[in-house]
Amino acid sequence: MxxxxxxxxxxxxxxxxxxxxxxxxxxxxxxxxxxxxxxxxxxxxxxxxxxxxxxxxxxxxxxxxxxxxxxxxxxxNRLNFEDAYSQQITTSTLLLSMNAVSFDTACEARYALERACAPLSAERRTPDHLATMRTEIFRQSQPGLTDEAFCASDVAFHRALVDGAGNPVLSYQLAGAVEAMQPLMNMITFSARSRESIIALHTRIADALDARAAGEVDAALVELETYTRQLARDVAERRRKQSG
Amino acid sequence: MxxxxxxxxxxxxxxxxxxxxxxxxxxxxxxxxxxxxxxxxxxxxxxxxxxxxxxxxxxxxxxxxxxxxxxxxxxxNRLNFEDAYSQQITTSTLLLSMNAVSFDTACEARYALERACAPLSAERRTPDHLATMRTEIFRQSQPGLTDEAFCASDVAFHRALVDGAGNPVLSYQLAGAVEAMQPLMNMITFSARSRESIIALHTRIADALDARAAGEVDAALVELETYTRQLARDVAERRRKQSG
DNA sequence: GACTTTTAAATGTCAGACAAATGAAAAATG
DNA sequence: CATTTTTCATTTGTCTGACATTTAAAAGTC
Missing domain, CATH: 1.10.10.10 (Winged helix-like DNA-binding domain superfamily/Winged helix DNA-binding domain)
Structure with missing residues (x-):
């Protein structure tokens, strides 16, 4: 040294x-x-x-x-998970915002990783995790919620799903992927109808986790990914028309 | 500000x-x-x-x-993927080494994430990725290879698998999980027979990716995870006997 | 005009100093 | 003797001022 x-x-x-x-x-x-x-x-x-x-x-x-x-x-210093989380989140967020990563790329990565947690979460989630998810679903259904608050609640919901796997290493790795998506998600305007669809899928996920039905969780996540990417495409389309 | x-x-x-x-x-x-x-x-x-x-x-x-x-x-500074990689790797490595994360926990996280990449990699891997994997498999079969070198080659093999997904965000997220395992893997002594088994599984994975058989890749990864965890258990068992 | 020299601005480093916090030893007190 | 208070040395946090080095632009020279 x-x-x-x-x-x-x-x-x-x-x-x-x-x-x-x-x-x-x-x-x-x-x-x-x-x-x-x-x-x-x-x-x-x-x-x-x-x-x-x-x-x-x-x-x-x-x-x-x-x-x-x-x-x-x-x-x-003993590097704890909390410190590592926040470091990872800043790094991931900056990485995405500074490198013009496409919404599709980030979205694909996020859902791929999240689906990796789903089977473990279906097996190990506690009532606490389910309660958190139900709370967030309720919050998402409140009228008058801003898009930012809706996204923040969405992140909280997905973090509960990931934490349900009971593997701190997984939670740490996923923290970056889930949280770094938030700024990108914030660019989407959520209509009342799109919120309804998302909440319905969230409910399906929570129900499936409740029933420990791993396959059903996975199916719902796939649908959610498809739907999210569709929303992003719609936004891009709308912007293109406005400027053109 | x-x-x-x-x-x-x-x-x-x-x-x-x-x-x-x-x-x-x-x-x-x-x-x-x-x-x-x-x-x-x-x-x-x-x-x-x-x-x-x-x-x-x-x-x-x-x-x-x-x-x-x-x-x-x-x-x-424009935060590039390379810098983010190395930051993530140090953080993950220290996180594991400083917090007494069990081999099983780390291993589970790693393979869960890796399996998330497998379907994408089966679809998008290029001949380059396959070539890298074959090269590493060959290297692993060389006699006289130290355990450290075997592990390093193992990491390179799995990184090629992950990179095959063609999603830089995924590669970045996985880098930590894969590389941070290396110090833990280094604690395992690889006998000639266990190396043979691992190489066989690696070959199965490479062949399956070659054939774009996502399901077969997944199956091989599951077997590899099971086998790796068994090896770790054997090492722990042996140590317990020696000290007892 | 092309080349060389000078110059100014910025970071990199150094030396010495004082302030503030803090725990331990020393002193005072009962 | 036990307890509390005071003192003190150590260490980090900050400041001031200075010089070295690098670098690009400006000035000078042929």
């Missing part, structure tokens, strides 16, 4: 990389205390601000946490 | 958060140039080192890139 070529540019990046490697390799274990900034500056033969920039890079990735005071310092 | 409560701690984190919000919201678009460090210091009423720490936090997440020189500065 002491290697540092004498390329006097990007020193903080090199130091961050060295410490990161030590963490990933297990050389630095969870809750281990790093040397103080002054000591690190001495070890790496750089100034304290440079060390600090390196540490901030690591803090941005939730790899370390810092604490002030006598017994303070920088500690290797 | 100018809000900054007068809580004089974590200033760099607050500034990073403000700029990040501006990027996510689209207020700052790709390739937009941020004000110079001196200007930012002036705007936020902090010193330049503090601004720099904030910028390094963003750079660590690939949200910005910096360039020296007269026309240099910090620019909003």
């Amino acid at each position: 002491k290697i540092d070529p004498q390329n006097p540019a990007d020193l903080s990046a090199q130091i961050a990389q060295a410490i990161k490697a030590a963490i990933v390799s297990g050389e630095l274990i969870v809750d281990a205390r790093l040397p103080s900034e002054a000591e690190l500056a001495d070890q790496f033969q750089v100034s304290r601000p440079t060390v600090r920039e390196a540490l901030k890079r690591l803090a941005a990735q939730s790899l370390i946490r810092t604490q002030r005071g006598a017994t303070g310092g920088a500690f290797v | 100018k809000i900054d409560p007068q809580n004089p701690a974590d200033l760099s984190a607050q500034i990073a958060q403000a700029i990040k919000a501006a990027i996510v919201s689209g207020e700052l678009i790709v390739d937009a140039r941020l004000p110079s460090e001196a200007e930012l210091a002036d705007q936020f009423q902090v010193s330049r080192p503090t601004v720099r720490e904030a910028l390094k936090r963003l750079a660590a997440q690939s949200l910005i890139r910096t360039q020296r020189g007269a026309t240099g500065g910090a620019f909003v």
